[in-house]
Amino acid sequence: MPDFPLDVLPTGVRQFVETQSAVVGCDPSALTMAALVNFSAALDHRFGLKLMRNGDWWASPRLWVLLVGDPSRKKTPIINTAIRELEKHQDRLRDEYEAALARHLQAGGELKDGPIKPPAPARCERYHHRDARRNPVSP
Numbered sequence: 001m002p003d004f005p006l007d008v009l010p011t012g013v014r015q016f017v018e019t020q021s022a023v024v025g026c027d028p029s030a031l032t033m034a035a036l037v038n039f040s041a042a043l044d045h046r047f048g049l050k051l052m053r054n055g056d057w058w059a060s061p062r063l064w065v066l067l068v069g070d071p072s073r074k075k076t077p078i079i080n081t082a083i084r085e086l087e088k089h090q091d092r093l094r095d096e097y098e099a100a101l102a103r104h105l106q107a108g109g110e111l112k113d114g115p116i117k118p119p120a121p122a123r124c125e126r127y128h129h130r131d132a133r134r135n136p137v138s139p
Contacts, residue, residue: 003028004029004033006028006032013035017031017032020081023081024074024078024081025074026074026077026078030069030078030080031078033065034067034078034079034081035064035082036063037082038082038086040061040062040063041086042086045059045060045062047060047061048061053128056115090126093125097123097124097125
């Protein structure tokens with residue numbers, strides 16, 4: 001199988017793939033594919049690209065990849081490396097959400113004119129999920 005042409009990647013992504021594949025000791029093509037799936041997962045799938053001006057065909061930014069290899073071929077380290085920054089970002093958003101939710105719950109106090117209606121709670125953004133069963137993924 002031919003190697004993925006790394007020169008087609010944006011400079012930052014190419015540098016990430018080159019350095020991290022050397023650190024992990026994995027195939028740069030596999031890390032590239034995992035990184036591309038990570039980018040796809042980070043996009044909001046409520047929008048799409050209309051592929052034909054006069055047509056009704058819309059494509060959403062979904063990308064599916066299957067990393068295939070014998071045991072100990074570093075598939076898990078490849079995935080972990082590719083999603084590390086997205087997980088950190090999601091953790092920051094979760095912390096912000098929990099702080100906003102705490103403020104929301106505390107906002108139900110009383111004013112001179114009577115009780116106030118607290119604002120609607122914030123929604124926690126989620127970019128990836130490691131459990132594909134229906135219930136854990138449901139909002």
